[in-house]
Amino acid sequence: MTTYRKIILAALILAFGVVALGAYVRLSDAGLGCPDWPGCYGKLTPHNAADAINAELAVRPDGPVSHAKAWKEMVHRYFAGTLGLLVLTIAMLAWRGRHETRGGLGLPLLLLGLIVFQAMLGMWTVTQLLKPLIVSSHLLGGMTTLALLLWLWLRERGQLGHTYYANSDHLRNGALLGLILVAMQIGLGGWVSTNYAALACPDFPLCHGAWMPPMDFEQGFTLHRNLGETATGELLPLSALTAIHWTHRVMALVVTLYLGWLVLRLVRSPGYAGMGLVIGGLLVLQVSLGISNVLFGLPLAVAVAHNAGAALLLSSLVVLNYRVRRR
Structure with a gap:
């Protein structure tokens, strides 16, 4: 289960980064840098959506959309998406090695369900135009994900020294x-x-x-x-x-x-x-x-x-x- 523990640790470190990056996006007013989801104006990167971003800037130069804000928003999504893949991998490895893990499947599956819900909150954050209840729930979901990953890592690591x-x-x-x-x-x-x-x-x-x-x-x-x-x-x-x-x-x-x-x-x-x-x-x-x-x-x-x-x-x-x- 060495690989399993390493992936949990990687997800834990990434989860902390996603929480900090999410705060940076929110505090720099980049939450609507790409006003659709999961792409940016239907494109994979802001570079591919440059024409759409320029058109929005021509209409509202001081609006919520800019090239810098779009990159901030999309980088956060890339990191969050990678975290989601790691949590999915953790759940799959836990299922395959369910007789070897220290605490069973409950926590890995809970994390998987939470990360799916987090993705939905991320989508609603954009589509509902930064409604405070949704954005606050997204923040709490990120913190909960971090806490559960930490608990899982401590559990699978075993005795602390x-x-x-x-x-x-x-x-x-x-x-x-x-x-x-x-x-x-x-x-x-x-x-x-x-x-x-x-x-x-x-x-x-x-x-x-x-x-x-x-x-x-x-x-x-x-x-x-x-x-x-x-x-x-x-x-x-x-x-x-x-x-x-x-x-x-x-x-x-x-x-x-x-x-x-x-x-x-x-x-x-x-x-x-x-x-x-x-x-x-x-x-x-x-x-x-x-x-x-x-x-x-x-x-x-x-x-x-x-x-x-x-x-x-x-x-x-x-x-x-x-x-x-x-x-």
Whole structure:
């Protein structure tokens, strides 16, 4: 099963790249760089679709379509398509060697179903014109794919070295809650990003000069609506965007306090100090990147790093949960 494990590892690394690349596409406003799916104006590459792209640029020079944006969008699709093929290969190898794998077929088949659904979400992202619910679901699907691939790789790799892990029953519930809180915060972060609310609060730590600025939670957290619009088709007010951003900040405080407590418990637990320091370091990095996004006006590199940091923090909690359950 050596080849099987190598393919899982390759898919895991690629999944992280796809998550980061997807963030780059979204944050550089290239999500509609090719307004059809799966090709670009029906062509395999933007180079082949140059005439169609030029025609669109002649009509709307400042529109969502350009040669650069088309390449960004299509490169993301190429990488995502390759990941899909790797996951299909993993499922096929798991089926052929089902008597040799460590945990059976359930997880590989779940990954295959998830990757198919991810492809559908990618299509709907374009055809539904970046509807926030769909784009946020696509982000969460990518993070879930990454987490499941990591769990599968850890499982098939077997015992993590020869490190002795003391009884970890007292850490199980805390580790699981940490994972859930980070996943919730990633969901909120996705909602901020897909609604373009990252700078709805332009100051820090206050928001519009107040701890509790005017906010419209009902409009901000109405799921079924178009980008930038209320459920009735009106322009989404600033108070709704403020509510989205403010909620993400409050949840960030909750996650920081909880993970800080969890890190202290890990550092004091035999065999888990290193894991605690890794989680603590990623937490500090992620909080710093989030604050920098506000203070420096959402630089593209910092915003993409914030998304990648979320993926790394999630991954560290996945590893922790695996260890406390499979010591």
